[in-house]
Amino acid sequence: MQLSNGTQKAWMCYSLPEQNIIRMRTLKLMAKLTYVMGMVMLLVLLVSCSSSGGNDEPTMEKDTQAPTAPSGLIAENVTRTTAELRWDASADTIRF
Secondary structure, eight states: OBOTTSOBOSSOOOOHHHHHHHHHHHHHHHHHHHHHHHHHHHHHHHHHHHHTTTOOSOOOOOOOSOOOOOEEEEEESOOSSOOEEEEEOOOOSOOO
């Protein structure tokens, strides 16, 4: 498009009806893309839930045996107000 002083415009100039058409097409395209993105997210959610069976909680086995008692208590560097204690830890059959 040429201006009245004879220079060329470096950009496209659309009439008002053309601008409205472009705006409408852009909005429709954005709506379609939003819909597609939502469907993809829903599909990912459904696939991830179905692959895990919908239950992500670990199964807990019943604890029927008490842990062993700690043993080997040793007190070292005993002072009037402090003491260092060491012992052998107890053992349990259930692991977390």
